Amino acid sequence: MFGKFLVFLGTLGISAIATAAEPTPSTLAAAFGARVGASSPALSPDGTFLVYIAPGAGQLTVAMVMNLADGTTTPITYADGKPLKLRFCGWSAADRLVCLLSGISRVDGDKLAWSRLVAVDADGKHSLPLGSQKASYAVRQNDGEVLDWMAGVDGTVLMSRGNGAERVDTRTGKGVPVKPAVSTGWTDGSGTVRITGIYGTDAKGMLNGKTTFWYRLPGRSEQKLFSHVDGNGNGLSPVAVDGTRNLAYAVQKKDGRRALYSVMLDGTMKTDLVYADPKVDVDSVETIGRHDRVIGLRYVTDKTRIVYFDAGYRALAQSLAKALPKLSDIAFVSASADEKRVLLFAESDIDSGHYFLFDRDTRKLTEVLVPRADLSGMQLSEQRSITYPAADGTLIPAYLTLPPGSTGRHIPAIVMPHGGPAARDVWGFDWLPQFFAQRGYAVIQPQFRGSTGFGEDFEKKNGFLSWPTAIGDVLDAGRWMIAQGIADPDRLGVFGWSYGGYAALQANVVDPALFKAVVAVAPVTDLYRLKADAENFTNARLVAKQVGSGPLREQGSPDHYAARFSAPVLMFHGDQDINVEIVQSRLMDAALHRAGKSSRLIIYPGLDHQLDDSAARTDLLTQADAFFSARLRTAGR
Template sequence: MKLSAVYALLLSAVLCIPLQAKELPVEAFTSAPAIDKLKLSPDGTKLSMIQTLDTENEQLVLVKLFDLQSGEQKFLVKADSRDLTIYSVIWANNKQLLMRAAYASHRYGTPVTETRLMVIDVETGKNRSVINGQLQRKLVRTPQFQSNIVDLMPDDEHNFLLALDGFSYGTGTSVVKVSLNGELHEMVAHARKDLYDWVADRQHRPRIALFRDDTRYEVQEKMLDTKEFRTLWQFDIFTEQEVWPIGFDADPNILYVSAYHEGKLAIFKTDLSAAQPTLELVKADENYDVPADISYSWQDNKIIAIGEEYVDSTYQAFQKAVDAALPDADNRIVSMSHDRNRYIIESSSATQPGSYLLGDRKEKSMTFLLNKFSQLDPEQMVAKQKIQYKARDGLAIEGYLTTPLGYQTGVLPTIIFPHGGPISFDDEGFDYWTQFFANRGYAVLQMNFRGSHGYGFDFKQMGLQGWGLQMQDDVEDGTRWLIEKGIADPGRICIVGASYGGYAALMGAVKTPELYQCVVSFAGVTDVEDLVKSYRRFINYEVVKKQIGDDFDLLEQRSPLTHADKIQVPVLLIHGTKDRSVPVKQSEAMYKALKRKDKDVQYVELEDGDHYLSTNSHRLGTFKAMDSFLKQHLKVSTQQVSVQQQAE
């Protein structure tokens, strides 16, 4: 399909054709992308992708290969998605793929997540762990994390750099050069105590070592041609002195970092050849943190993008041409052949969950490949509206309001939907939870309460050790603001959340029992004291205490579990048995406490479910349970349905 044809297709989707809102099946929102994470081979002749497939007996995740020349398709890896999560597939060369995967496990009785890195031969389909043979025999213990690729070295397609611990007891992470044929390895940077990660320069030399000792971090440079290190920066976590390395330029002395500038995270560069390296500002935003991201083109031998925006004129022009062909969308180049002729575009918008297109610069063509969510009609989706309200102390809180298709005026049954994290954020991008709620006739309010990421140092600091305090007040204030605006029906409001959002949902019912008519908590924290203590066997225990708190008497009082008697509205709890972020016992304990108090509570336990609803069946079970629960307690009026039917 030529570029003009694609443009015509997309244009037809935004013409002013009368729409009629209709309730889509739950499956339309809960099915994972049938095919996702498309990547071109270096020579541009093949596509790799991850495919999900659910049958009555199996829940499969597959690595699929598509030959663009012959049209041949074949499956390289098949796994049960309940046991294994494949989260990345990378071309090492034209004949081999590197697959990153994770699975739930236990170490010394402690539930953990393990990661592995596999080499896949695209011709034979054979795969194996990169850690085998001689390399495996060198290890004194099996590393928990085995997928930390430091450098792929595109000019050396037979080897790559891997960060790995386990070569001795009590030491940190080393860097080894691993042969893709599995026969040889070479130690290129040795571990030191407390060393947990590395950054390589563009000449494929491990140059920056990151150390962690409780809450104290140190960034050191490994001096070239010696065994010596020098300290560049030292800081405590969650302080304004943080400096985080991002990557190198072609010049091995020019390092880019993320650090604070006038209270907001910005991108700087520094010259390591100086006796005392100083930071030179490269990109800043007076209102928001700049994403800590740079892109490097090894073909052009230079940085081409900083903070998610192209700085190279050639790539700027290329992006401009793509955006002109695919207007009103966020268009990202997610893969490109080594000769930069063929490329993959992922195009999405507030109402379009994402499509993949294949471009060819020589042929000046763009071919539609597939929609990520084929069952979601963009004409039935709605865009988020950016909003702002004042918290009770005058702090400005940003958020997003989503209303049902065709909504004009009047009160609506409402979902208050605080995000997880809590050091995370909501944005205007497509969100299948929000679209599901809006499709069911509910208004949805998401707020970036204090402590959310992206708003600078002071805003983040306000959320430290603030669970159940002003962070919770920000959620309540947003709810009352939406009522005052005449949008939320005060008699039909449910608070829904996942992870920290599940905690906020339950605490909302505890602190303001009159404000909400029901609560949904997916994988929510119910016992904050127990959550913090559960990290005692992990190396980030001190960081968790600094973030959440270590006054256990106070944490107990800020836990929904302690105040089960105060909850006066129906509660739906959902949790996976293999959740490695928030243990399933958190929801089990809350369910028992509510039952003891004769409260209206339902509990759905997802067998082998994780923290992220990674499996289709778990998403389907969760959304069906929410759908039934919300329809029972937040009835959509016939008048509201009538308004939706008149959508323009």
């Protein structure tokens, strides 16, 4: 997995990879279904080592440390996934790391997510739990959070622990309390919490969606009001602090879209517009280094766009774009303490991506990790940005992926709505549409109304409250595919995950004739049950508001209308899912069987909403492919 080539910035010489024999359906499913081979990489403070998370058998996760001088790797700790998995590791010193593990367990009848923080040496020795030990293991969901990684010299980090914040020596576990006593917040990058937030609750302790933010003047302990943000997201929401300039960055709506502002933390609260796009929301700020220094912002139109504030990184990004012309989506991921060594990730729609190390002193660019090595050399499909008209004339953005070498005429096709619904698809490599394109399908990913990123008018409250509009847009994506001659009317299927699974099912309630096969992964199927499943949690009021009430809730629950289905249904669900409880799929499956319809539910024991297991994902792709092939008449591919 260590890099195979090294170039000087401005030139790139990669030898062509020999074309392999045409893969079989099973080898394709295994290649695309495999978990990412390297995730959450981070450079050591001195820039000589790299830590990342690698998958093992089943749900096993392993923290690997790579010596960047020779590419050798050492496993330093692991988690078996029953229930904990390693999520990421960061460096508290050049020879010491802090790793986050999380998992799902059943407590008093409810499934709860919980996490733990562990410190370990870079050679795997001297492991030490860092979290608070004041509560019992059964009810202590979270150890805390690293708020500031500090300088990376002595192994000290600022973290929330118990009911407050502490500067913790990760070698001994001993901490020194700091003020204010917070569990989360934004720091100045040097160990001082500058902004904190308090979630609003009602008299019963239920979250109401409102948040109040407070800030501190430099060197002062008292707090001053920063902002109130209401349940609709109106108000200044902080996203980062720049301690060197004594300001915060915050997002706030402008003309119905999220814009980025700078806010002085000197007592004046002087607020200036940094960037606003006339068509889409600002997505996030770009940060780098141990102090999460803000170097730019990100927004997404048809593709991801990054505006760099930092002149040095702007120039570097421009040079990298020339050096890596086939990897057009480039992002800075991590850096050494002095930022002389920078880790970046580069991908495109037809390349699943590479991690590179750039050395500012030598101007050398070295490939260090290939997260999806099984796909190297495979001809992937271009992901085209298109728009199509909805029934009311609104132009809906979408991505269209055709099989490699296909003319895109009269072929089997799949409509693939995204999850969320408070989400959107983003241009770049995507394992699901790429797999089905390899199997001969045209895939359209509609950014239906209810998707985020396009402003509040496009979001239409959300995809549940405004489900008739969102589902109408999904159906119109299929109708457009037929009208364009891309899909034959009798060879059109639909595939969705989470809310996308809901959309796939509900589309067949609205128009039972359009789709000939339905695949839904971890779908919502009953809006009343979705509200009921949240009743024991503090977000119950927010879920109820998101789903709404009245006749549209009943009409928007596909398990109530199973008799309308004409297409066969295949569903997949993990039994440890806490995003969408497995009862949702069971209700749908039972309703379809009672109505005499074709339905099959495949359950993956021990897996959550993401089905983050190579064998399970390979099985999902294999069975979904076979299901579509049998019903969309794709035999022969």
